[in-house]
Amino acid sequence: MKIVVAIKQVPERDAPVHIAAEGRWIDEGDLNYTINEPDAYALEEALHLKEKVGSGEVIVVCAGPERVQSTLREALAKGADRAIHIEADDLGSRDTLGIAQILAEAIKTESPDLVLTGLQSDDLGLGQTGVVLAELIGVPHATIILQVEPSGDGIKVKRELEDGWFQHVEMPLPALLTIQSGGNKLRYATLMGIKKAKTKELKTVAAAASSGAPSITLERVYLPEKQKKTEMLTGSPAEVAAKIVEKLKFEVRVL
Amino acid sequence: MSGVLVVMEQRGGKWNRMSFEALAAGQQLAAKLGVECSAAVMGGPGVDALATKLTSKKLAKAYTVQHDLLMDYTADGYIAALQQLIEHAGPDYILFPHTYQVRDFAPALATRFKQVLISDVIAIGHDSVGSAGPIFVRQLFQGRLNGNYRHAASGPCFVSVQAGTFRGDAVEEGTASAESFSPQLTPDQLRSKPGEPFREAAQTVDLSSAPVIVSVGRGIGEQENLGIVEELAQALGAELAASRPICDNGWLPMERQVGSSGQTVAPKLYLAVGISGAIQHLVGMKGSKSILAINKDKNAPIFEVADYGVVGDLFEIVPELTKAIQAAKA
Ligand SMILES: Cc1cc2nc3c(=O)[nH]c(=O)nc-3n(C[C@H](O)[C@H](O)[C@H](O)COP(=O)(O)OP(=O)(O)OC[C@H]3O[C@@H](n4cnc5c(N)ncnc54)[C@H](O)[C@@H]3O)c2cc1C
Ligand SMILES: Nc1ncnc2c1ncn2[C@@H]1O[C@H](COP(=O)(O)O)[C@@H](O)[C@H]1O
Numbered sequence: 001m002k003i004v005v006a007i008k009q010v011p012e013r014d015a016p017v018h019i020a021a022e023g024r025w026i027d028e029g030d031l032n033y034t035i036n037e038p039d040a041y042a043l044e045e046a047l048h049l050k051e052k053v054g055s056g057e058v059i060v061v062c063a064g065p066e067r068v069q070s071t072l073r074e075a076l077a078k079g080a081d082r083a084i085h086i087e088a089d090d091l092g093s094r095d096t097l098g099i100a101q102i103l104a105e106a107i108k109t110e111s112p113d114l115v116l117t118g119l120q121s122d123d124l125g126l127g128q129t130g131v132v133l134a135e136l137i138g139v140p141h142a143t144i145i146l147q148v149e150p151s152g153d154g155i156k157v158k159r160e161l162e163d164g165w166f167q168h169v170e171m172p173l174p175a176l177l178t179i180q181s182g183g184n185k186l187r188y189a190t191l192m193g194i195k196k197a198k199t200k201e202l203k204t205v206a207a208a209a210s211s212g213a214p215s216i217t218l219e220r221v222y223l224p225e226k227q228k229k230t231e232m233l234t235g236s237p238a239e240v241a242a243k244i245v246e247k248l249k250f251e252v253r254v255l
Numbered sequence: 256m257s258g259v260l261v262v263m264e265q266r267g268g269k270w271n272r273m274s275f276e277a278l279a280a281g282q283q284l285a286a287k288l289g290v291e292c293s294a295a296v297m298g299g300p301g302v303d304a305l306a307t308k309l310t311s312k313k314l315a316k317a318y319t320v321q322h323d324l325l326m327d328y329t330a331d332g333y334i335a336a337l338q339q340l341i342e343h344a345g346p347d348y349i350l351f352p353h354t355y356q357v358r359d360f361a362p363a364l365a366t367r368f369k370q371v372l373i374s375d376v377i378a379i380g381h382d383s384v385g386s387a388g389p390i391f392v393r394q395l396f397q398g399r400l401n402g403n404y405r406h407a408a409s410g411p412c413f414v415s416v417q418a419g420t421f422r423g424d425a426v427e428e429g430t431a432s433a434e435s436f437s438p439q440l441t442p443d444q445l446r447s448k449p450g451e452p453f454r455e456a457a458q459t460v461d462l463s464s465a466p467v468i469v470s471v472g473r474g475i476g477e478q479e480n481l482g483i484v485e486e487l488a489q490a491l492g493a494e495l496a497a498s499r500p501i502c503d504n505g506w507l508p509m510e511r512q513v514g515s516s517g518q519t520v521a522p523k524l525y526l527a528v529g530i531s532g533a534i535q536h537l538v539g540m541k542g543s544k545s546i547l548a549i550n551k552d553k554n555a556p557i558f559e560v561a562d563y564g565v566v567g568d569l570f571e572i573v574p575e576l577t578k579a580i581q582a583a584k585a
Contacts, residue, residue, distance in 0.1 A: 223401070
């Protein structure tokens with residue numbers, strides 16, 4: 001089974017977010033980057049599937065500036081066979097359709113059996129790129145997937161619904177799935193894997209110029225205004241603890 | 256028609272409650288823009304029974320989109336049917352509730368119109384009259400920032416509305432004319448086969464009736480550290496709950512997860528330890544009577560719903576708190 005995994009590089013979770021001077025995005029100056037969390041699960045599922053089927057290839061794809069190569073290398077170290085870096089410095093000025101278009105172009109030339117994406121990115125949180133990509137490459141899709149197993153000529157997937165419900169969906173290949181976190185345990189890169197990764201192919205291709213103006217624009221980013229008055233309890237840990245006990249006794253009345 | 260079209264969600268003849276929040280959003284947007292609002296519900300035979308709930312609302316039209324092949328949800332069926340309805344009705348804005356089902360098909364539907372869905376909107380704002388159209392606010396960085404989005408293209412604007420943004424009971428009553436719409440669908444268009452929804456093995460923990468909950472998030476760092484929150488829960492006589500990453504890692508069972516894909520809780524006290532407050536977590540606990548949050552990041556979105564907040568290191572505060580509670584109870 002030939003599987004393409006679209007992975008995105010995002011700022012590390014605990015990274016401080018400072019709004020850039022022009023107020024349209026964050027200051028990227030001193031950020032550290034990592035793989036988008038659900039994409040790590042998508043990669044895990046792909047490696048898992050390849051092992052289960054016993055043959056195949058896992059190709060990771062990422063669109064972004066040069067720095068994303070470090071994330072692709074990590075994916076290679078974890079076991080991906082090849083990587084494609086779609087070089088694009090202007091992702092901020094492309095909307096989801098624009099980004100899905102450059103991903104689609106790279107993926108189409110590979111004609112994979114299965115394309116996996118994360119269900120949502122930690123920074124933009126759109127939860128859309130995979131679904132749009134499926135539409136552009138013309139394959140059926142399913143979202144919020146926890147498990148994938150081969151079934152006949154196609155696959156059977158376990159899809160998460162709201163409130164603890166699930167559903168199985170069967171579909172033919174080729175197909176695209178957006179992967180939810182938690183379906184597998186994530187593996188770490190081994191020393192051997194890291195060494196091997198250095199010899200694996202990491203191909204860079206140029207992103208086509210964007211085909212037109214974006215249909216939606218992000219005009220401004222800002223800290224959310226608080227909707228609720230939060231009473232902040234301050235002091236040393238012992239003082240804070242004493243204040244909380246007071247609140248729990250006399251206001252919340254659970255002590 | 257121009258105007259606003261709200262796409263409602265039902266499963267097996269039962270409304271998804273969030274549909275009415277989207278309907279309220281649609282009515283308010285239409286009023287602001289001085290245009291008409293309509294609504295649509297889709298499904299298999301019998302779905303027209305739901306239409307009476309729409310014809311009693313203040314709407315121009317209440318569409319029922321009915322077809323044998325829409326009995327069970329499939330992305331292919333819904334996309335094809337809605338594409339035809341939108342071409343027929345010609346709305347300028349199409350609003351959806353931001354449900355898991357909408358996440359599954361709406362981005363591809365928008366793509367059919369060369370548009371991009373503005374997903375997961377938490378507010379709709381308006382500039383001075385005659386400007387560049389409404390501002391759609393959505394969260395970035397898991398709720399740490401807000402972003403203002405605007406539709407910049409010609410063609411319909413697709414928007415999905417996050418749970419709790421609008422009040423379902425704010426929907427205006429009135430009348431609407433019913434119109435049934437029969438989309439052209441053939442079985443070979445539906446490429447995937449959906450199974451029946453199911454739940455995992457019976458749940459043994461019912462967090463929904465717990466009066467006090469101590470909930471732990473990724474701030475705890477390692478599984479070995481869970482002990483300090485377990486002791487706190489014990490001191491308080493509380494149930495232990497968690498955010499998703501804790502359950503994803505297998506540190507606590509899935510049934511202790513609170514949030515949109517876990518349990519919904521409303522205790523007297525929800526004590527959130529090292530939880531950032533992503534929207535999918537908040538929807539599961541913001542109905543709690545009192546919320547106390549301990550987080551080292553003063554800008555963590557959990558503080559937007561917390562009644563009491565402590566900015567600090569949970570590893571210093573939690574053990575002190577456990578001691579203080581034990582002392583108070585002794
Ligand atoms: C479709 C979908 C469904 C989802 N369903 C759910 C769901 O049901 N439930 C759920 O919880 N999530 C769900 N999520 C995931 C959700 O988006 C968040 O990723 C998740 O809630 C984050 O968990 P967290 O707050 O524990 O972790 P993080 O976001 O990583 O936050 C950790 C927090 O701990 C704080 N911290 C770190 N160290 C310390 C310390 N020493 N002392 C004090 N504070 C510290 C940090 O400041 C940070 O705020 C879902 C996501 C999607 C896309
Ligand atoms: N620049 C990118 N390069 C590769 N994959 C991406 C990129 N942007 C988004 N994706 C994929 O699309 C998923 C959903 O992203 P989003 O629609 O931004 O929430 C991510 O989890 C990735 O798998």
